[in-house]
Amino acid sequence: MLNVQGLTTEYADGKGKAVRAAKDISFDVPQGKLFTLLGPSGCGKTTMLRSIAGLERPVKGNISVEDVTVYSAGKGVFVAPNRRNFGMVFQSYAIWPHMSVFENAAFPLRVSKAGFSKKQIEEKVERVLKAVALESYAGREATRLSGGQQQRLALARALVMEPRLLLLDEPLSNLDAKLREQMRFELKRLQRELNLTTLYVTHDQQEALALSHQIAVMNDGQIVQLGSPRDIYEAPQTRFVADFIGSSNFMECKVAARGSEAGRWAVESPAGTIEVVSEEALDVRDKLTVAIRPENVHLIEPGKENGASGNLLEGRVDTKVFLGECVDYMVSVGETRLLARVHPSLRTPIGNPILVNIDPAKVNIITR
Ligand SMILES: Nc1ncnc2c1ncn2[C@@H]1O[C@H](COP(=O)(O)OP(=O)(O)O)[C@@H](O)[C@H]1O
Ligand SMILES: [Mg+2]
Structure with a gap:
């Protein structure tokens, strides 16, 4: 469904030189599956996610979604981020503090060029709030939600436009340990129930093992091993993977x-x-x-x-x-x-x- 081929993204280092943050990355995410990029801080996970979202412009490679090219260095294709129709939740998810839960979730629909009617907005928001189990909080001010509830609201807001692809960048890292574990189950349930094709980014090996269909372990801008959670854990191919995931x-x-x-x-x-x-x-x-x-x-x-x-x-x-x-x-x-x-x-x-x-x-x- 999502196909990434040979993607390379560089940043300027401030002295006019280019630094490669992601090098020749290739992978496939099938429809309805959750695929995780796992690796230590600074290995290029966010760079990859932003490149796929269209927030960074790679220097090489191809990205296609449902066989439609959204980026191709060779063919000179670059589809603008807002036209890719991806849902995104970042580490520092921003809840609008002066708005209710309902209005937070409705926001993307209200600013959309599609011109949704009042009734359509009500229906869509009700559906996503129900999916994240916040339907009874619709009228509450968003700041009066717990951390986990705010996290679910950020997810609802990413889902309300019914994105074909969900991009999640360390969405649970701001939560305390207990809540993080609980949210793992919630995320897994939602992902399965709504059949969401999801690209997930985390440095947390437990989270990756618990949530993923497939994991790509990254180090220094490259994928060093790609496989199922069980493969990665039971048959690490490199010392880095054996050491980073679990202990050995x-x-x-x-x-x-x-x-x-x-x-x-x-x-x-x-x-x-x-x-x-x-x-x-x-x-x-x-x-x-x-x-x-x-x-x-x-x-x-x-x-x-x-x-x-x-x-x-x-x-x-x-x-x-x-x-x-x-x-x-x-x-x-x-x-x-x-x-x-x-x-x-x-x-x-x-x-x-x-x-x-x-x-x-x-x-x-x-x-x-
Ligand atoms: N806007 C930027 N400008 C220059 N260098 C950057 C920028 N963003 C990230 N980098 C560098 O690219 C590398 C990968 O960063 P990042 O993708 O954020 O890693 P991760 O999300 O895995 O922690 C790091 O060395 C980081 O310092
Ligand atoms: Mg990051």
């Missing part, structure tokens, strides 16, 4: 031999020799980096390892932190320490021996 134990390893079965390889790691799974053949003596999620480092008390399969290493409990729903153990294994996130039922004291159990399939080989 990294180890520098050397391939030692073929493993116990096809597709498996024994590698020497600072924790000892472990088996890993690789679809590609590995060369003995090759160096590689592996990343293992803390929740995939299982801990077993010595004597209870019967029936455990996969890698089994001897370690010792260094420190542990109780987090309520889980406990983080730091375990010394060989020449390294591994972080293990385990169920609170494990009560091994600090200093005691512990067995570390890792499924070879859960060891990610990092390529870059």
Whole structure:
């Protein structure tokens, strides 16, 4: 539905030189899906969103919506932002303080050249206020809404023109943690119910994993990995992705031999020799980096390892932190320490021996 091809946007650096904020970005957002650009502050997310909205003029590439070109460097096409019919909510969403909830939501209709009748405006506003569960607040002054309600009102105002594409730039970042989680569910529900094609921008990995059909992880103006939330989390391809999304134990390893079965390889790691799974053949003596999620480092008390399969290493409990729903153990294994996130039922004291159990399939080989 939204197709972005080779988009590059530059800014002048103040000394007459151009700085590339987004470099050769390509992706597709299918109809009715939520696509997220995820990355650290300054990686070019807002630049991309503004380029798609037509608020920045890229230097290269193409943007089309429903097969209609709205920007093309090659063909010299640039459709003005107000003619693209996109809905937008930015981080600092502006609610009009002197207007009621109803008037805030009605504003885009009133200034529209389409000339909506009083009855049409009433109908459309009622529909969007209902969608964001603000229908009983229509007469209230907008400033007398809670943060979450103001956020929903900003969304209603973006939706009232029935945009074909919704662009959201960190729309939840001004809310406190509890409300942010709640709004995640609301957004997801709205997006699904109204079948909204949405491009979402955030630096918050939890938010991206919770909301998205597809995620493009960005770093330094480029997309470094694109996939489903599960792909991105379970099979990060680069050290940057493995580190930025969730946490990982990294180890520098050397391939030692073929493993116990096809597709498996024994590698020497600072924790000892472990088996890993690789679809590609590995060369003995090759160096590689592996990343293992803390929740995939299982801990077993010595004597209870019967029936455990996969890698089994001897370690010792260094420190542990109780987090309520889980406990983080730091375990010394060989020449390294591994972080293990385990169920609170494990009560091994600090200093005691512990067995570390890792499924070879859960060891990610990092390529870059
Ligand atoms: N108007 C501007 N003029 C010059 N540089 C800019 C401008 N806007 C953003 N930048 C630079 O472009 C890069 C990407 O910024 P931005 O797209 O805002 O990142 P993000 O939204 O991911 O935090 C940053 O290095 C930023 O300093
Ligand atoms: Mg930004």
